[in-house]
Amino acid sequence: MYFTPPLARLIEEFQRFPGVGPKSAQRMAFYVLNMPAQDVKRLAESIVEAKEKVKHCSRCFHLSANDPCEICSNKKRDGSTLCVVADSRDVIALEKTREYKGYYHVLNGLISPLEGRGPEQLKVRELIHRSHQESVKEVILAINPTIEGDATVLYISSLLKPLGIKTTRIAFGLPMGSDLEYADEITLTRALEGRREV
């Protein structure tokens, strides 16, 4: 045991974070010891407060301290489109583009038989109900191009189409600034498939 117990415990706590190894955890713990006492108190309070106050919006399941969330409460948004994402982080990514003006629906995961996650663990039922109820015209699936993503898209679209709701998926292809020469075959195949008239 090299560190004095309270310090060892703190390092251990920090090491639980994703992407934080022993060295980073140590650096963070020493940083805490050097912080002014009131900053340390504020940090601890922020942690507890975020955990206590941030919940899932009961309408779109985005993380928020309010229910309905800030986005759902904004009546100026376009109610005819609904963007479906796997995770709250994806909402943030899309909001940053400032391009999308409709509402969101967070699935809280993707269908993954390997991890034992079926549609009933996701907010799929709520999505179908909502799309119908709110007379949504188009559901945009902003879902990652992975096996889990493809399975989820297939499942959701099979439920939405019979309801007469237009279901689209975001485009896959070359990222901006990239080079065709270095693109992988699957990306290039997807880019070809998704070609559009200029």
Place this chain on the structure above:
Amino acid sequence: MYFTPPLARLIEEFQRFPGVGPKSAQRMAFYVLNMPAQDVKRLAESIVEAKEKVKHCSRCFHLSANDPCEICSNKKRDGSTLCVVADSRDVIALEKTREYKGYYHVLNGLISPLEGRGPEQLKVRELIHRSHQESVKEVILAINPTIEGDATVLYISSLLKPLGIKTTRIAFGLPMGSDLEYADEITLTRALEGRREV
């Protein structure tokens, strides 16, 4: 403002940590939201507890929840040698070798005129007093091979030598497993200077 306020505040707090950028801070904050409530409470308590309990040992200035620290309280260690380091982290690094059995003295920094840090900001006076008082035979300076380190070594050795205390500095040279071909000139020069009969 993309994140709900309590979440935005937590991300901001995490971003203050050294080596934690916006993306890592975001990942850490989302991780907190997904942690069980009692784990979140324990994390917050560990932070406050470490800050409250961990102080500098009044004898060697190593970080510890006890005074004197765990190392100074260990009467089995060799009182004739004293290892001088800049930082508490260096004590941990040296302890991990399991080679050194003497006591330590943490300077809490190095002499750096550029950053306005002179010997009076460091625990140099305490080192000299202690070395004399405790009849130390050898002071080992385990100080980084930098400009600040060299200046600090020069200053401390000039004070210790008149007291008849043997003053040594750890060796600099090729790190184990490295390749001479790729070593920089300064390291190689130091390695040549420090050559020993085999």
